Amino acid sequence: MTHPHTELLHLPATRPPSAEGPSTPYTVDVTPESAGWGHSSLRVLTLAPGQEHAFATGDSEWIVLPLSGGCTVTATEASGDTHAFRLTGRASVFTSPTDFAYLPRDASARIASAAGGRFALTGARCERRLPARYRPASAVPVELRGSGSCSRQVNNFAAADVFACDRLIAVEVLTPGGNWSSYPPHKHDEERPGEESELEEIYYFEIADSPAGTPGLGYQRVSPSGHGKVGTDLLAEVRSGDTVLIPDGWHGPSIAAPGHDMYYLNVMAGPGAERAWLICDHPDHGWIRSTWPDQPVDPRLPLYPAAGDHR
Template identity: 45%
Template sequence: MTEHNEWFFPCGMLSEGVWESAVDSSLPGWQHTGLRVAQLDGGAAELPAGDVERIVVPLSGSFAVEHEGRSTRLAGRASVFDGPTDVLYVGAGEGLVVRGSGRVAVAEAPTTIRKPSVHIAADDVPVELRGAGADSRQVHNFGTPAALDAASLIVCEVITPGGNWSSHPAHKHDENVPGHESRLEEIYYFEVAPVRGGSAPEDADAFATFATYSSAAGDIETNALVRSGDIALVPFGYHGPAVAPPEYDLYYLNVMAGPDEERVWLVSDDPRQAWLRDTWAELDTDPRLPYRTDTTTQGATR
């Protein structure tokens, strides 16, 4: 019998040293992806060299990353709702030290394949406006196969404006069906904030919702109110929707990797919900998007 919300972890539940949250293969049933999140106030967070590739993602603030005998400056951003940030990919076999002030995430995947490290500027991050109408959301594809030459990692982040739905229709990627579906573990890291221009007080309890449910690959059930810093893991099964209440904007960072030889993100919609995509052709993209500060949107797709 599946335990309700067994793959959902409120902020701080996975703390480890300087890391507010640490996801890795020490968690039972988890093996292909990792994520570490820290709040630094001028301090440092260190990760050793090993058979693991990483992407350093400033959530808020700016940082310097020491790696391979040099230091890379990440300009970062004010918050996750201020458009894309620059990121740093550090290939397997290299350790790193992150220094600075703000919140930082480090996505991970174990691999013995060595790829060169690379700094991706915010202006070079592909920005996708996905869906339409109330299903509109903004995707920053800095760690997808088209944007980054990594070994296993597939990483992106999504902004869902208040009142909108994302990870919708519900879909899965837990079978190897060449050309149709790939096997990928997935991590969702969430942040939530009052909508731009809204009237919510500073101490408002910002939240959103997230769901998963079972597929032939295994039993899973998540029906959670999510708040900033919470993490949901998806080892298998259908996942979605992620829904933002009208008063709050929703952000999540997705980290994916899996056992298949090809690094590709291919999904199967729940056949009972796949029809929803057909409705987007007659709807406009939410005019509030894109959420950006100083870069230019690259084409929208549906």
Template identity: 45%
Template sequence: MTATRNEWFHERGNLARDGWESVVDGSLPGWAHTGIRVAKLSGEGLTLPAGDIERIVVPLAGGVTVELDGAAAAAWDGASSVELTGRASVFDGPTDVLYVGAGGGFTVRGTARIAIAEAPTGQPRPTRYIPAADVPVEVRGAGRDTRQVHNFGTPGALDAAALIVCEVITPGGNWSSHPAHKHDEHIAGHESRLEEIYYFEAAPNREFVAAGVVPDDGVDAFGSFVTYSSRAGEIDTHAVVRTGDIALVPYGYHGPAMAAPEYDLYYLNVMAGPDPERVWLISDDPRQAWLRDTWPAQGPDPRLPYAAAPIEGDER
């Protein structure tokens, strides 16, 4: 029997192009409103020209210098470059990020692993640097549904034209994107239409690292991710996810994202859509919505929030 390929899930490197490890943009069939680029830099630079597109530079591991073109610099304060300090890994708390609005281009250089979130738009916004200390950190859910959300690119934190971007840390054994939900219909005040990208990383759970039980010769860190159909379209993703993998959600219910007990799971969410209002409004799967009522009695997972921790030896 021949396996059926899921066009909405891409393992690390399957979308490599032009020096980038992964590129998601409008050249993919059925994809129109969001994009992401991921790269591991070893001192070289990668250039993204100006156009009708807005972007957020997100250091995943390490720091970078972002060299702005004239339009991007003028839309900020005239400085020609911005230093992003970054962090040791995605599991070491929030990072500083840089937003560059439509009409601005830049080159990013350094020794780091980076992601660039993108959305096509003709509406320019000012270039903005967001320090790590200013990133809103939310501990969402309760019990085994607790996760940590960094809301640096959400409407309350960033004046963007279309992009809605955040990152989520799910500690070992927990579930996130749960209950399963969707945002594929325009229902005023209740649900908005948003494409969504999930970019994943996984690493040994920090409790096992601290206990010294993680082997030195590498591990196969993983989690899992699920999508399923809604009235808007058919989709079926049941994937084991590892560092560098990407899941696309054009429509349908999505969740849970599950962290194996021994591994922490991270994902970067990039969302945008065709609706005139930039807002994240969701509808839970009505068969699962009841679980939110269990959260007040459980309380949040005391392991969160994650900040810097001695995670060493894992492959980024």
């Protein structure tokens, strides 16, 4: 099988600096221009202790989401109002949900970290200018989805029905080692009111090490749906820091290797008038949902409870 769009869609963590322009402070820097689409963005910023980084939000709304460590986020809106948010953050994506900050378009922002850390900036081009806001970890709903070997945990920090944005939809998914996530394969590459949303999607991966400290891996599949503009066809091995771009197509499964829990951050946005995550299951595999009521959820889940839940 050939995968003609691999270079476009699978961005490995160890990719060399671009020869087309100056280096950026981001280990991942996906923009609508670099992805060849219209809306979704993702940056991953690493700050050393005491370091800070300033950027303009431009025509996009952004969420600053700690992956490890904490920071202070300062935002000056177009009105001149300035807000400062202290993000406690977390030790890693495998330890707890996190608090986060929302930044509107047309603002100036600064991220500073006294102890250092890594921070995801999830973005989407938008029209409305919403106010800058802080959201505590205790307000992030933690959902268990699927059952049996399809069990996974979803941290719905910026799901469409949870947190108000103009275009941006973003969630975190944690999959125990050996399980299949993002399954059954599904798509959202055409606008069908009430049935399906047209959304560009970014997957950013981190894979837990083994107990001995050896790095892990996983796999991501995307196949053509017949409705997209690109005809995406990809089977990629993914490791920590890798990014897969999905402009169209059936996506899933995301497979976690046995012994290595998988984390991925989903960033979505699209042109539809309604900010909604409406999907269509692959007709050959959607039947698997009917088996879930007869199977228990993987007892390893949740990998961690919602913040403030001390079960």
